[in-house]
Amino acid sequence: MSNSTYILDDKLLASSGARFLNYILDLLFFFIVFMMIIFFLGILIGLGFTDLGIWMDNLGDFGWNIIAIVISLTYYLVMEGLFARSIAKFITGTVVVNENGQKPDFATIFKRSLCRFIPFDALTFLGGSRGWHDSLSHTYVVNKKALEEEMRMFQEFNLIGINEVI
Numbered sequence: 001m002s003n004s005t006y007i008l009d010d011k012l013l014a015s016s017g018a019r020f021l022n023y024i025l026d027l028l029f030f031f032i033v034f035m036m037i038i039f040f041l042g043i044l045i046g047l048g049f050t051d052l053g054i055w056m057d058n059l060g061d062f063g064w065n066i067i068a069i070v071i072s073l074t075y076y077l078v079m080e081g082l083f084a085r086s087i088a089k090f091i092t093g094t095v096v097v098n099e100n101g102q103k104p105d106f107a108t109i110f111k112r113s114l115c116r117f118i119p120f121d122a123l124t125f126l127g128g129s130r131g132w133h134d135s136l137s138h139t140y141v142v143n144k145k146a147l148e149e150e151m152r153m154f155q156e157f158n159l160i161g162i163n164e165v166i
Contacts, residue, residue, distance in 0.1 A: 006151055006154045007099060007100065008097065008099050008100065008140055008147075012140075012142040012143060012146050012147050013130070013142055014092070014094045016125065018094055018141075018143075019125055019131075019141060021091075022092055023088075023122060025087065025091060025092075026075075026086050029075070029086075034068065072116070072117075073114070076109070076116065077110060080104075080112070081106050081110075084096045084104065084109075093144050095142060095144040095147065096109070097139065097142055098140070099140070101142075101151050108138065112136075112139050113133075115132055115136045121133055
C-alpha cells in the first residue's frame with residue numbers, strides 16, 4: 001500500500017448555514033441540559049436538602065457563569081471526544097476532523113472546547129471563516145458523507161498499480 005496521507009480538501013467544509021444551525025441547536029441542547037440539572041437540584045431541595053437551596057441562592061452571577069461553562073465544556077468534551085460530533089452535528093450530518101480527515105485526539109478536542117470560551121468566538125464564522133475554535137485547534141467541521149466518499153476514493157486511487165497478493 002502507498003505511504004501517501006490524505007489531506008482534507010476545503011470543498012468538504014460544512015457550509016456557513018450548517019455551522020450556524022449547529023450553533024443554534026447546540027445552544028438549545030445546552031439549555032435543555034442546564035434546565036434538567038436545575039430541575040434535578042430543585043427536586044433535591046424539595047426532598048429536604050435545604051443547604052443546597054441556600055448555596056444556589058448565594059451563587060450569584062459569577063457562580064452561575066462558572067456552572068454554565070462547566071456544563072458546556074462537559075457537553076462538548078463528551079460528545080466530540082467520544083463521537084467527534086455534538087448532537088447538532090449528528091442532526092446536520094457534519095463531523096469534526098483533523099487535517100487528515102481523522103477523528104481528533106482528546107487533547108485537541110479539549111483545546112477546541114476551551115477555545116469556544118474566547119469572547120466573540122461565535123462571530124469569527126462570519127464571512128466564511130473557519131472560526132477561532134477550529135483554526136486554533138487545527139480542526140475542521142465537514143460533511144460526513146462527503147468526507148467518507150472522498151476518503152474511499154483516495155484509498156482506491158492509492159491502490160492503483162499495487163499488485164494483489166493472493
